[in-house]
Amino acid sequence: MILSELQPAPPDAILGLTEAYKQDARENKINLGVGVYQDDSGVTPVLPSVKTAEERVLAAEKTKSYLSIGGSPEYKAHVQELLFGATHAIIRDQRARTAHTPGGTGGLRVGAEFLKKVRPEATIWVSIPTWANHPGIFTAAGFQVAQYPYYDATTKGLDYEGMLEALRKVPAGDIVLLHVCCHNPTGVDLSESQWHEIGAIATAQGWTPFLDFAYQGLGDNLERDRLGLVTLLESVPECFIASSFSKNFGLYRERTGALTLVAHAAGAAAAAFSHVEKTIRVIYSNPPAHGGLIVSTILSDQELRAQWQEEVAAIRDRIQSVRTTLVRELHQRNVDRDFSFIEHQRGMFSFSGLSDQQVDFLREQKGIYIVKGGRVNVAGITSRNMTYLCDAIAEALKSG
Numbered sequence: 001m002i003l004s005e006l007q008p009a010p011p012d013a014i015l016g017l018t019e020a021y022k023q024d025a026r027e028n029k030i031n032l033g034v035g036v037y038q039d040d041s042g043v044t045p046v047l048p049s050v051k052t053a054e055e056r057v058l059a060a061e062k063t064k065s066y067l068s069i070g071g072s073p074e075y076k077a078h079v080q081e082l083l084f085g086a087t088h089a090i091i092r093d094q095r096a097r098t099a100h101t102p103g104g105t106g107g108l109r110v111g112a113e114f115l116k117k118v119r120p121e122a123t124i125w126v127s128i129p130t131w132a133n134h135p136g137i138f139t140a141a142g143f144q145v146a147q148y149p150y151y152d153a154t155t156k157g158l159d160y161e162g163m164l165e166a167l168r169k170v171p172a173g174d175i176v177l178l179h180v181c182c183h184n185p186t187g188v189d190l191s192e193s194q195w196h197e198i199g200a201i202a203t204a205q206g207w208t209p210f211l212d213f214a215y216q217g218l219g220d221n222l223e224r225d226r227l228g229l230v231t232l233l234e235s236v237p238e239c240f241i242a243s244s245f246s247k248n249f250g251l252y253r254e255r256t257g258a259l260t261l262v263a264h265a266a267g268a269a270a271a272a273f274s275h276v277e278k279t280i281r282v283i284y285s286n287p288p289a290h291g292g293l294i295v296s297t298i299l300s301d302q303e304l305r306a307q308w309q310e311e312v313a314a315i316r317d318r319i320q321s322v323r324t325t326l327v328r329e330l331h332q333r334n335v336d337r338d339f340s341f342i343e344h345q346r347g348m349f350s351f352s353g354l355s356d357q358q359v360d361f362l363r364e365q366k367g368i369y370i371v372k373g374g375r376v377n378v379a380g381i382t383s384r385n386m387t388y389l390c391d392a393i394a395e396a397l398k399s400g
């Protein structure tokens with residue numbers, strides 16, 4: 001027998017919270033765990049541009065036959081255009097190859113499986129802290145996971161010196177995972193000059209960057225948010241990029257992401273990509289179509305595209321205004337801590353500085369769900385729950 005002796009697996013650090021939240025009977029409960037956008041009425045909307053695109057997709061769709069292993073050419077082209085900018089030399093020189101993967105998670109896992117095949121001895125380096133699922137994905141592919149310093153809890157900013165010191169010691173052939181923008185969970189990003197310096201270190205050391213790019217458009221805007229990526233690519237000859245349309249198109253459950261590899265030349269990119277296709281074939285064969293069709297429909301229509309860009313801007317603006325209100329409301333409660341750093345963090349999350357004990361207090365006593373480590377999904381805060389949340393945080397801070 002296989003199944004009779006298994007103990008239950010521990011709940012997922014992020015998605016497990018949503019399950020616990022659903023079971024919670026308290027009326028004033030708040031889910032600030034998983035990174036999913038909500039509007040001020042607490043709804044995760046289907047973007048109007050997406051609704052329009054879906055109507056067109058359904059009307060035009062003639063087949064449900066398989067896509068090719070890497071997905072449709074239109075989708076791949078749109079992914080690259082958003083990643084690099086339409087006129088970037090990498091696109092012109094065909095140095096990039098893209099596969100449509102089931103979400104950014106799928107892109108990370110396919111990349112990890114591919115890398116394990118071609119670089120079995122490599123170690124993958126992740127930031128302290130990083131997205132809770134990163135170590136799991138790379139461990140599942142058989143990698144050793146090592147860590148480099150990133151966040152300084154005292155300054156609530158970047159531990160840049162610590163980071164550089166560690167990255168200067170990463171051996172040639174290893175892989176370093178970096179977040180392009182809206183670092184998850186800290187919301188603390190690198191500046192352009194810091195990306196330059198890290199690119200120079202990668203090139204000198206001979207390690208390969210693996211970029212996680214799940215929040216394009218939620219930092220400054222679609223163009224500025226790619227700055228780290230294009231800056232790095234000025235010096236590094238190759239890299240991997242896992243990207244996602246879950247957040248900026250609100251396509252969470254459509255699992256619409258990508259893995260893109262960049263090689264030093266077109267021939268190398270094409271050869272490497274043929275191995276990525278082999279990797280995909282034995283995992284899920286080929287990607288689901290619907291989300292990719294939505295993205296392609298929107299990005300290839302000037303009007304729809306402009307509408308979508310406004311919708312992304314509205315998401316970004318709401319999150320920023322929640323940050324401002326949150327800081328003000330906490331200040332008004334005379335809490336013994338300065339939370340002004342929350343206003344400067346970028347993307348969906350605030351790394352609040354709440355201790356695990358305070359996080360437990362909020363969940364157990366108040367029905368407020370926050371990821372261990374103190375990551376708060378700012379996009380889950382609304383005018384309706386703000387007062388309750390800030391009162392509860394003030395109480396949690398007093399509780400120890």
Ligand code: LMR
Nearest residue numbers: 014015033034035131184
């Ligand atoms: C998050 O960090 O909350 C999101 O990326 C969703 C997830 O899959 O964990």
